[in-house]
Amino acid sequence: MGTPVGVVGDDGLADVLRDAGVAVERGRDGSVPDTDRIVAVGEDAVASVARADGDPLVLPVAAGRGVRSVPRADAADAVSALADARVETHPVLRVAMSDGTVEQAFWDVTLVTADAARISEFTVASTTDRIGQFRADGVVIATAAGSPGYAHRVGGPILAPSKQAVIAPIAPFATDPDHWVLPVAGLSASVERDEATVELLVDDRVSRTVSYGESVTISLGSPVRTAVVDQSQSRFE
Template identity: 40%
Template sequence: MGDPVSRVAVVGADESVVDRVRRAVRSAGGRTDDPATAEAVLAVGDEAVRDAIVGSSPGGADAPILPVRERGDAVGSASLREAVHEVIRGNALRVEQPVLSVGSDGTAHRAAFDVGFVTDEPARISEYAVDLGDRREADFRADGVVVATPLGSDHYANAAGGPLLTAGSGIAVVPIAPFTTRSNAWVVPEGVTVSVRRDAEPVSLLVDGDRRGIVTPGRPVRVEVVDRVRTLRIPDRSPPDPSTDRKGSNNS
Protein backbone atom coordinates (compact mmCIF):
# COMPACT_ATOMS: atom_id res chain seq x y z
CA MET A 1 0.00 0.00 0.00
CA GLY A 2 1.05 3.61 -0.46
CA ASP A 3 0.09 7.14 0.46
CA PRO A 4 -3.09 8.78 -0.87
CA VAL A 5 -2.60 10.66 -4.14
CA SER A 6 -4.35 13.72 -5.53
CA ARG A 7 -2.62 14.42 -8.87
CA VAL A 8 -3.30 11.76 -11.49
CA ALA A 9 -2.33 11.67 -15.17
CA VAL A 10 -4.62 9.84 -17.60
CA VAL A 11 -3.11 8.81 -20.95
CA GLY A 12 -4.47 6.78 -23.86
CA ALA A 13 -5.98 6.96 -27.34
CA ASP A 14 -9.51 5.80 -26.47
CA GLU A 15 -11.09 9.15 -25.61
CA SER A 16 -14.33 7.63 -24.32
CA VAL A 17 -12.52 5.52 -21.72
CA VAL A 18 -10.03 8.29 -20.94
CA ASP A 19 -12.94 10.65 -20.25
CA ARG A 20 -14.54 8.07 -17.93
CA VAL A 21 -11.28 7.73 -16.02
CA ARG A 22 -10.91 11.50 -15.67
CA ARG A 23 -14.46 11.80 -14.33
CA ALA A 24 -13.76 8.97 -11.88
CA VAL A 25 -10.63 10.80 -10.68
CA ARG A 26 -12.62 13.98 -10.02
CA SER A 27 -15.44 12.10 -8.27
CA ALA A 28 -12.86 10.49 -5.97
CA GLY A 29 -11.53 13.90 -4.94
CA GLY A 30 -8.44 13.94 -7.17
CA ARG A 31 -7.45 16.10 -10.11
CA THR A 32 -5.89 15.31 -13.46
CA ASP A 33 -2.34 16.44 -14.10
CA ASP A 34 0.55 16.12 -16.53
CA PRO A 35 2.47 12.80 -16.40
CA ALA A 36 5.68 14.66 -15.51
CA THR A 37 4.21 16.01 -12.26
CA ALA A 38 1.51 13.45 -11.44
CA GLU A 39 1.68 11.10 -8.47
CA ALA A 40 0.17 8.24 -10.49
CA VAL A 41 -0.35 7.53 -14.19
CA LEU A 42 -3.46 5.71 -15.42
CA ALA A 43 -2.63 4.25 -18.85
CA VAL A 44 -5.66 3.28 -20.95
CA GLY A 45 -5.11 0.55 -23.56
CA ASP A 46 -2.14 -1.59 -24.58
CA GLU A 47 -0.36 1.16 -26.51
CA ALA A 48 -0.59 3.63 -23.64
CA VAL A 49 0.59 1.00 -21.14
CA ARG A 50 3.53 0.11 -23.41
CA ASP A 51 4.53 3.73 -23.99
CA ALA A 52 4.29 4.60 -20.29
CA ILE A 53 6.43 1.63 -19.23
CA VAL A 54 9.01 1.79 -22.02
CA GLY A 55 9.30 5.56 -21.64
CA SER A 56 9.81 5.50 -17.88
CA SER A 57 13.03 6.84 -16.43
CA PRO A 58 15.67 4.22 -15.57
CA GLY A 59 15.40 3.04 -12.00
CA GLY A 60 11.65 3.55 -11.71
CA ALA A 61 11.86 7.21 -10.68
CA ASP A 62 8.60 8.15 -12.40
CA ALA A 63 5.09 7.93 -10.95
CA PRO A 64 3.66 4.40 -10.71
CA ILE A 65 1.47 3.23 -13.60
CA LEU A 66 -1.97 1.63 -13.38
CA PRO A 67 -2.65 -0.43 -16.55
CA VAL A 68 -6.26 -0.07 -17.72
CA ARG A 69 -6.96 -2.79 -20.29
CA GLU A 70 -9.24 -5.77 -20.77
CA ARG A 71 -6.80 -8.57 -20.00
CA GLY A 72 -4.74 -10.16 -17.27
CA ASP A 73 -4.91 -8.66 -13.80
CA ALA A 74 -5.18 -5.13 -15.19
CA VAL A 75 -8.19 -2.94 -14.45
CA GLY A 76 -11.09 -3.49 -16.87
CA SER A 77 -14.03 -1.25 -17.67
CA ALA A 78 -16.35 -3.01 -15.20
CA SER A 79 -14.20 -2.13 -12.18
CA LEU A 80 -12.86 1.20 -13.43
CA ARG A 81 -14.55 3.57 -10.98
CA GLU A 82 -13.74 1.47 -7.91
CA ALA A 83 -10.12 1.07 -9.03
CA VAL A 84 -9.63 4.82 -9.44
CA HIS A 85 -11.00 5.41 -5.94
CA GLU A 86 -8.56 2.83 -4.54
CA VAL A 87 -5.66 4.64 -6.22
CA ILE A 88 -6.73 8.04 -4.85
CA ARG A 89 -7.09 6.62 -1.33
CA GLY A 90 -3.64 5.06 -1.50
CA ASN A 91 -4.92 1.48 -1.32
CA ALA A 92 -3.35 0.25 -4.56
CA LEU A 93 -0.43 -2.16 -4.27
CA ARG A 94 2.96 -1.11 -5.66
CA VAL A 95 4.33 -3.82 -7.97
CA GLU A 96 7.55 -3.76 -10.00
CA GLN A 97 7.32 -4.95 -13.61
CA PRO A 98 10.40 -5.83 -15.70
CA VAL A 99 11.37 -4.02 -18.90
CA LEU A 100 13.14 -6.08 -21.57
CA SER A 101 15.92 -4.94 -23.87
CA VAL A 102 17.01 -6.49 -27.17
CA GLY A 103 19.55 -5.28 -29.72
CA SER A 104 19.04 -5.02 -33.47
CA ASP A 105 21.45 -3.41 -35.97
CA GLY A 106 23.28 -1.63 -33.17
CA THR A 107 20.10 -0.23 -31.61
CA ALA A 108 18.74 -1.31 -28.22
CA HIS A 109 14.95 -1.64 -28.10
CA ARG A 110 12.92 -1.73 -24.88
CA ALA A 111 9.84 -3.93 -24.52
CA ALA A 112 7.04 -3.82 -21.96
CA PHE A 113 5.26 -6.99 -23.13
CA ASP A 114 7.35 -9.31 -25.29
CA VAL A 115 10.12 -9.90 -27.80
CA GLY A 116 9.39 -12.34 -30.61
CA PHE A 117 11.42 -14.18 -33.25
CA VAL A 118 9.02 -15.15 -36.04
CA THR A 119 9.39 -16.40 -39.60
CA ASP A 120 8.12 -13.93 -42.18
CA GLU A 121 6.05 -16.60 -43.93
CA PRO A 122 3.34 -18.34 -41.86
CA ALA A 123 3.82 -22.05 -41.07
CA ARG A 124 7.47 -22.02 -42.20
CA ILE A 125 9.67 -23.68 -39.59
CA SER A 126 13.11 -22.52 -38.46
CA GLU A 127 15.53 -24.09 -36.00
CA TYR A 128 16.25 -22.22 -32.77
CA ALA A 129 18.70 -22.55 -29.89
CA VAL A 130 17.95 -20.78 -26.62
CA ASP A 131 20.52 -20.38 -23.86
CA LEU A 132 18.38 -20.35 -20.70
CA GLY A 133 21.27 -19.79 -18.29
CA ASP A 134 22.52 -22.10 -15.53
CA ARG A 135 24.04 -24.33 -18.23
CA ARG A 136 20.61 -25.05 -19.71
CA GLU A 137 19.98 -24.88 -23.44
CA ALA A 138 16.88 -25.67 -25.48
CA ASP A 139 16.91 -26.61 -29.15
CA PHE A 140 13.73 -26.87 -31.18
CA ARG A 141 12.17 -26.38 -34.59
CA ALA A 142 9.22 -23.99 -34.63
CA ASP A 143 7.56 -21.06 -36.37
CA GLY A 144 9.20 -18.83 -33.78
CA VAL A 145 9.83 -18.13 -30.11
CA VAL A 146 8.54 -15.38 -27.81
CA VAL A 147 10.08 -14.00 -24.62
CA ALA A 148 7.41 -12.35 -22.45
CA THR A 149 7.22 -10.30 -19.27
CA PRO A 150 4.44 -10.93 -16.74
CA LEU A 151 2.46 -8.06 -18.33
CA GLY A 152 2.85 -9.68 -21.75
CA SER A 153 2.43 -13.30 -20.67
CA ASP A 154 -1.33 -13.15 -21.28
CA HIS A 155 -0.96 -12.28 -24.97
CA TYR A 156 1.08 -14.05 -27.70
CA ALA A 157 3.01 -16.19 -25.22
CA ASN A 158 -0.15 -17.53 -23.60
CA ALA A 159 -1.76 -18.17 -26.99
CA ALA A 160 1.32 -20.27 -27.83
CA GLY A 161 0.88 -22.33 -24.66
CA GLY A 162 2.97 -20.34 -22.21
CA PRO A 163 2.14 -19.76 -18.53
CA LEU A 164 0.45 -16.70 -17.06
CA LEU A 165 3.02 -14.98 -14.86
CA THR A 166 2.69 -12.69 -11.87
CA ALA A 167 5.07 -9.82 -11.19
CA GLY A 168 8.34 -11.05 -9.73
CA SER A 169 8.05 -14.59 -11.10
CA GLY A 170 10.46 -14.11 -14.02
CA ILE A 171 10.01 -13.99 -17.79
CA ALA A 172 8.50 -16.68 -20.03
CA VAL A 173 10.21 -18.30 -23.01
CA VAL A 174 7.70 -20.02 -25.30
CA PRO A 175 8.14 -21.74 -28.70
CA ILE A 176 5.51 -20.77 -31.28
CA ALA A 177 3.92 -23.76 -33.06
CA PRO A 178 6.85 -26.13 -32.37
CA PHE A 179 7.40 -29.06 -34.71
CA THR A 180 7.01 -31.69 -32.00
CA THR A 181 4.29 -33.59 -30.18
CA ARG A 182 5.71 -32.46 -26.85
CA SER A 183 6.28 -28.76 -26.27
CA ASN A 184 7.96 -27.03 -23.36
CA ALA A 185 7.90 -23.48 -22.08
CA TRP A 186 10.39 -22.08 -19.59
CA VAL A 187 10.49 -19.35 -16.96
CA VAL A 188 13.85 -17.67 -16.36
CA PRO A 189 14.78 -14.90 -13.92
CA GLU A 190 16.61 -12.28 -15.99
CA GLY A 191 17.16 -13.13 -19.66
CA VAL A 192 17.98 -15.53 -22.48
CA THR A 193 20.11 -15.68 -25.61
CA VAL A 194 18.35 -16.75 -28.80
CA SER A 195 20.05 -18.01 -31.96
CA VAL A 196 18.54 -18.97 -35.30
CA ARG A 197 20.50 -22.04 -36.35
CA ARG A 198 18.75 -22.69 -39.63
CA ASP A 199 16.09 -20.67 -41.41
CA ALA A 200 14.08 -21.68 -44.44
CA GLU A 201 12.60 -18.17 -44.44
CA PRO A 202 13.83 -14.86 -42.96
CA VAL A 203 13.15 -14.51 -39.23
CA SER A 204 11.88 -11.13 -38.03
CA LEU A 205 12.55 -9.56 -34.65
CA LEU A 206 9.33 -8.23 -33.12
CA VAL A 207 9.36 -5.88 -30.13
CA ASP A 208 5.92 -5.45 -28.52
CA GLY A 209 4.46 -6.51 -31.86
CA ASP A 210 6.47 -4.05 -33.99
CA ARG A 211 8.97 -5.39 -36.53
CA ARG A 212 12.49 -4.19 -35.71
CA GLY A 213 14.63 -6.04 -38.22
CA ILE A 214 15.80 -9.42 -39.52
CA VAL A 215 17.69 -11.88 -37.32
CA THR A 216 20.99 -13.05 -38.80
CA PRO A 217 21.32 -16.87 -38.63
CA GLY A 218 24.07 -17.99 -36.27
CA ARG A 219 24.34 -14.61 -34.53
CA PRO A 220 23.16 -14.80 -30.88
CA VAL A 221 20.60 -12.21 -29.79
CA ARG A 222 20.39 -11.34 -26.09
CA VAL A 223 17.01 -10.55 -24.51
CA GLU A 224 17.28 -9.43 -20.90
CA VAL A 225 15.69 -7.43 -18.11
CA VAL A 226 17.32 -3.98 -18.04
CA ASP A 227 14.97 -2.08 -15.77
CA ARG A 228 11.98 -2.41 -13.46
CA VAL A 229 9.07 0.00 -13.46
CA ARG A 230 6.63 0.61 -10.62
CA THR A 231 3.04 -0.25 -11.46
CA LEU A 232 -0.16 -0.32 -9.43
CA ARG A 233 -2.40 -3.30 -8.78
CA ILE A 234 -5.80 -3.13 -7.14
CA PRO A 235 -6.13 -5.60 -4.25
CA ASP A 236 -8.79 -8.28 -4.62
CA ARG A 237 -11.62 -7.47 -2.23
CA SER A 238 -13.97 -10.21 -3.43
CA PRO A 239 -15.70 -12.08 -0.59
CA PRO A 240 -14.37 -15.60 0.03
CA ASP A 241 -16.07 -18.46 -1.76
CA PRO A 242 -18.24 -20.29 0.82
CA SER A 243 -17.57 -23.59 -0.94
CA THR A 244 -13.91 -23.34 0.06
CA ASP A 245 -14.68 -22.56 3.70
CA ARG A 246 -14.14 -25.67 5.80
CA LYS A 247 -16.58 -24.46 8.43
CA GLY A 248 -19.34 -24.65 5.86
CA SER A 249 -18.45 -28.15 4.69
CA ASN A 250 -19.90 -31.45 5.81
CA ASN A 251 -16.46 -32.51 7.00
CA SER A 252 -16.19 -29.96 9.79
Protein backbone atom coordinates in the same frame (compact mmCIF):
# COMPACT_ATOMS: atom_id res chain seq x y z
CA MET B 1 -8.55 18.95 -8.01
CA GLY B 2 -5.12 17.83 -6.78
CA THR B 3 -2.08 16.54 -8.65
CA PRO B 4 -2.88 15.63 -12.28
CA VAL B 5 -3.23 12.01 -13.32
CA GLY B 6 -1.87 11.11 -16.74
CA VAL B 7 -4.16 9.21 -19.10
CA VAL B 8 -2.80 7.18 -22.03
CA GLY B 9 -4.81 5.26 -24.59
CA ASP B 10 -8.36 6.63 -24.22
CA ASP B 11 -9.35 10.30 -24.55
CA GLY B 12 -12.94 9.39 -23.73
CA LEU B 13 -11.92 8.03 -20.34
CA ALA B 14 -9.88 11.17 -19.74
CA ASP B 15 -13.12 13.15 -20.17
CA VAL B 16 -14.97 10.82 -17.78
CA LEU B 17 -12.29 11.28 -15.10
CA ARG B 18 -12.28 15.04 -15.57
CA ASP B 19 -16.07 15.14 -15.21
CA ALA B 20 -15.64 13.18 -11.97
CA GLY B 21 -13.41 15.93 -10.60
CA VAL B 22 -10.00 14.37 -11.37
CA ALA B 23 -7.23 16.64 -12.67
CA VAL B 24 -6.13 14.99 -15.94
CA GLU B 25 -3.16 15.33 -18.26
CA ARG B 26 -3.66 13.51 -21.56
CA GLY B 27 -1.04 11.65 -23.53
CA ARG B 28 -1.06 12.88 -27.13
CA ASP B 29 0.13 11.06 -30.27
CA GLY B 30 1.63 8.20 -28.30
CA SER B 31 3.35 10.42 -25.72
CA VAL B 32 3.32 9.58 -22.01
CA PRO B 33 2.60 12.43 -19.58
CA ASP B 34 5.28 13.26 -17.01
CA THR B 35 3.02 12.61 -14.02
CA ASP B 36 3.46 10.55 -10.85
CA ARG B 37 0.33 8.49 -11.58
CA ILE B 38 -0.80 7.24 -14.98
CA VAL B 39 -3.99 5.54 -16.10
CA ALA B 40 -3.01 3.25 -18.99
CA VAL B 41 -5.98 2.01 -21.02
CA GLY B 42 -5.30 -1.16 -22.99
CA GLU B 43 -2.25 -3.35 -23.51
CA ASP B 44 -0.57 -0.97 -25.97
CA ALA B 45 -0.84 1.91 -23.49
CA VAL B 46 0.74 -0.14 -20.70
CA ALA B 47 3.62 -1.05 -23.03
CA SER B 48 4.06 2.62 -24.03
CA VAL B 49 4.37 3.63 -20.38
CA ALA B 50 6.90 0.84 -19.81
CA ARG B 51 9.08 2.16 -22.66
CA ALA B 52 8.96 5.77 -21.46
CA ASP B 53 11.28 7.43 -18.96
CA GLY B 54 10.21 7.93 -15.37
CA ASP B 55 8.79 5.75 -12.63
CA PRO B 56 5.06 6.49 -12.36
CA LEU B 57 2.53 4.37 -10.52
CA VAL B 58 0.45 2.83 -13.33
CA LEU B 59 -3.23 1.94 -13.06
CA PRO B 60 -3.93 -0.58 -15.88
CA VAL B 61 -7.47 -0.31 -17.27
CA ALA B 62 -8.98 -2.87 -19.65
CA ALA B 63 -5.44 -4.16 -20.24
CA GLY B 64 -6.02 -7.92 -20.27
CA ARG B 65 -4.99 -10.65 -17.84
CA GLY B 66 -1.29 -9.94 -17.77
CA VAL B 67 -1.62 -7.27 -15.10
CA ARG B 68 -4.29 -6.78 -12.45
CA SER B 69 -6.44 -4.59 -14.64
CA VAL B 70 -9.46 -2.46 -13.73
CA PRO B 71 -12.65 -2.55 -15.87
CA ARG B 72 -13.15 0.70 -17.73
CA ALA B 73 -16.47 1.34 -15.96
CA ASP B 74 -14.69 1.26 -12.58
CA ALA B 75 -11.79 3.53 -13.53
CA ALA B 76 -13.01 6.65 -11.70
CA ASP B 77 -13.48 4.77 -8.43
CA ALA B 78 -10.10 3.09 -8.89
CA VAL B 79 -8.34 6.44 -9.39
CA SER B 80 -9.92 7.68 -6.15
CA ALA B 81 -8.46 4.65 -4.37
CA LEU B 82 -4.88 5.08 -5.63
CA ALA B 83 -3.64 6.57 -2.36
CA ASP B 84 -4.29 3.23 -0.65
CA ALA B 85 -3.20 1.01 -3.54
CA ARG B 86 -0.97 -2.01 -3.15
CA VAL B 87 1.93 -1.99 -5.60
CA GLU B 88 3.03 -4.85 -7.87
CA THR B 89 6.37 -4.62 -9.67
CA HIS B 90 6.75 -6.01 -13.19
CA PRO B 91 10.05 -6.43 -15.03
CA VAL B 92 10.71 -4.88 -18.43
CA LEU B 93 12.81 -6.71 -21.00
CA ARG B 94 15.80 -4.84 -22.42
CA VAL B 95 16.28 -6.34 -25.89
CA ALA B 96 19.73 -5.82 -27.45
CA MET B 97 20.64 -6.65 -31.05
CA SER B 98 24.10 -7.31 -32.49
CA ASP B 99 24.23 -3.87 -34.16
CA GLY B 100 23.82 -2.15 -30.81
CA THR B 101 20.11 -1.38 -31.20
CA VAL B 102 18.21 -1.64 -27.90
CA GLU B 103 14.45 -1.83 -27.42
CA GLN B 104 12.20 -2.51 -24.45
CA ALA B 105 9.32 -4.95 -24.09
CA PHE B 106 6.75 -5.23 -21.33
CA TRP B 107 4.79 -8.25 -22.55
CA ASP B 108 6.99 -10.40 -24.78
CA VAL B 109 9.68 -10.74 -27.42
CA THR B 110 9.13 -13.02 -30.41
CA LEU B 111 11.32 -14.36 -33.20
CA VAL B 112 9.07 -15.74 -35.94
CA THR B 113 9.28 -16.61 -39.62
CA ALA B 114 7.76 -13.87 -41.79
CA ASP B 115 6.13 -16.20 -44.34
CA ALA B 116 3.42 -18.75 -43.67
CA ALA B 117 4.38 -22.43 -43.82
CA ARG B 118 8.08 -21.64 -43.43
CA ILE B 119 10.16 -23.06 -40.60
CA SER B 120 13.52 -22.12 -39.16
CA GLU B 121 15.76 -23.31 -36.35
CA PHE B 122 16.35 -21.45 -33.10
CA THR B 123 18.61 -21.69 -30.07
CA VAL B 124 17.73 -20.32 -26.65
CA ALA B 125 20.53 -19.90 -24.12
CA SER B 126 21.39 -18.33 -20.79
CA THR B 127 24.74 -16.90 -19.72
CA THR B 128 25.74 -20.33 -18.38
CA ASP B 129 24.01 -22.92 -20.57
CA ARG B 130 22.33 -23.69 -23.86
CA ILE B 131 18.68 -24.21 -22.95
CA GLY B 132 17.37 -25.69 -26.16
CA GLN B 133 17.67 -25.88 -29.94
CA PHE B 134 14.60 -26.64 -32.04
CA ARG B 135 13.00 -26.30 -35.44
CA ALA B 136 9.82 -24.22 -35.33
CA ASP B 137 7.95 -21.27 -36.78
CA GLY B 138 9.46 -19.19 -34.00
CA VAL B 139 9.96 -18.71 -30.28
CA VAL B 140 8.33 -16.35 -27.79
CA ILE B 141 9.97 -15.09 -24.60
CA ALA B 142 7.33 -13.61 -22.30
CA THR B 143 7.51 -11.79 -19.00
CA ALA B 144 5.19 -12.88 -16.23
CA ALA B 145 2.85 -10.09 -17.37
CA GLY B 146 3.00 -11.44 -20.92
CA SER B 147 2.66 -15.09 -19.92
CA PRO B 148 -1.17 -15.21 -20.20
CA GLY B 149 -0.94 -13.96 -23.80
CA TYR B 150 0.60 -15.58 -26.87
CA ALA B 151 3.05 -17.67 -24.82
CA HIS B 152 0.10 -19.33 -23.07
CA ARG B 153 -1.69 -19.97 -26.36
CA VAL B 154 1.31 -21.97 -27.57
CA GLY B 155 1.49 -24.04 -24.38
CA GLY B 156 3.37 -21.95 -21.80
CA PRO B 157 2.25 -21.55 -18.17
CA ILE B 158 0.90 -18.38 -16.54
CA LEU B 159 3.33 -16.87 -14.02
CA ALA B 160 2.78 -14.69 -10.98
CA PRO B 161 4.72 -11.38 -11.09
CA SER B 162 8.43 -12.18 -10.90
CA LYS B 163 11.75 -11.69 -12.68
CA GLN B 164 11.26 -14.93 -14.59
CA ALA B 165 10.23 -15.45 -18.20
CA VAL B 166 8.38 -18.16 -20.13
CA ILE B 167 10.14 -19.45 -23.26
CA ALA B 168 7.86 -21.31 -25.66
CA PRO B 169 8.46 -22.61 -29.21
CA ILE B 170 5.83 -21.62 -31.80
CA ALA B 171 4.49 -24.52 -33.90
CA PRO B 172 7.58 -26.68 -33.23
CA PHE B 173 8.58 -29.55 -35.48
CA ALA B 174 8.83 -31.79 -32.39
CA THR B 175 5.62 -33.48 -31.25
CA ASP B 176 6.37 -33.04 -27.53
CA PRO B 177 8.17 -29.69 -27.22
CA ASP B 178 9.74 -28.34 -24.08
CA HIS B 179 8.75 -25.04 -22.48
CA TRP B 180 10.97 -23.29 -19.96
CA VAL B 181 10.61 -20.88 -17.04
CA LEU B 182 13.92 -19.10 -16.45
CA PRO B 183 15.32 -15.88 -14.98
CA VAL B 184 15.02 -13.02 -17.46
CA ALA B 185 18.55 -11.68 -17.11
CA GLY B 186 21.07 -13.17 -19.53
CA LEU B 187 18.69 -14.93 -21.92
CA SER B 188 19.43 -14.96 -25.63
CA ALA B 189 17.82 -16.33 -28.78
CA SER B 190 19.46 -16.88 -32.15
CA VAL B 191 18.61 -18.09 -35.64
CA GLU B 192 20.43 -21.26 -36.66
CA ARG B 193 19.31 -21.80 -40.28
CA ASP B 194 19.42 -19.56 -43.35
CA GLU B 195 16.14 -20.91 -44.75
CA ALA B 196 13.51 -18.26 -44.03
CA THR B 197 13.18 -14.59 -43.15
CA VAL B 198 12.85 -14.24 -39.39
CA GLU B 199 11.32 -11.13 -37.83
CA LEU B 200 11.80 -9.77 -34.33
CA LEU B 201 8.58 -8.61 -32.68
CA VAL B 202 8.75 -6.49 -29.52
CA ASP B 203 5.34 -6.35 -27.81
CA ASP B 204 3.76 -7.32 -31.17
CA ARG B 205 5.54 -4.46 -32.99
CA VAL B 206 7.73 -5.64 -35.87
CA SER B 207 11.19 -4.33 -34.99
CA ARG B 208 13.51 -5.75 -37.68
CA THR B 209 14.66 -8.96 -39.32
CA VAL B 210 17.11 -11.26 -37.56
CA SER B 211 19.76 -12.83 -39.76
CA TYR B 212 21.17 -16.34 -39.72
CA GLY B 213 23.66 -16.61 -36.86
CA GLU B 214 22.49 -13.37 -35.26
CA SER B 215 21.63 -13.33 -31.57
CA VAL B 216 19.12 -11.26 -29.60
CA THR B 217 20.13 -10.76 -25.96
CA ILE B 218 17.72 -10.00 -23.13
CA SER B 219 18.39 -8.35 -19.80
CA LEU B 220 16.35 -6.49 -17.19
CA GLY B 221 15.32 -2.91 -17.82
CA SER B 222 13.71 -0.51 -15.36
CA PRO B 223 10.63 -2.16 -13.81
CA VAL B 224 7.05 -0.89 -13.95
CA ARG B 225 5.01 -0.33 -10.79
CA THR B 226 1.30 -1.11 -11.16
CA ALA B 227 -1.43 -0.21 -8.69
CA VAL B 228 -3.71 -2.88 -7.24
CA VAL B 229 -7.00 -1.59 -5.79
CA ASP B 230 -10.31 -3.20 -4.85
CA GLN B 231 -11.50 -2.84 -8.45
CA SER B 232 -8.49 -4.72 -9.88
CA GLN B 233 -9.33 -8.08 -11.43
CA SER B 234 -7.51 -11.37 -10.87
CA ARG B 235 -4.84 -12.40 -13.36
CA PHE B 236 -5.89 -16.03 -13.11
CA GLU B 237 -9.62 -15.92 -13.87
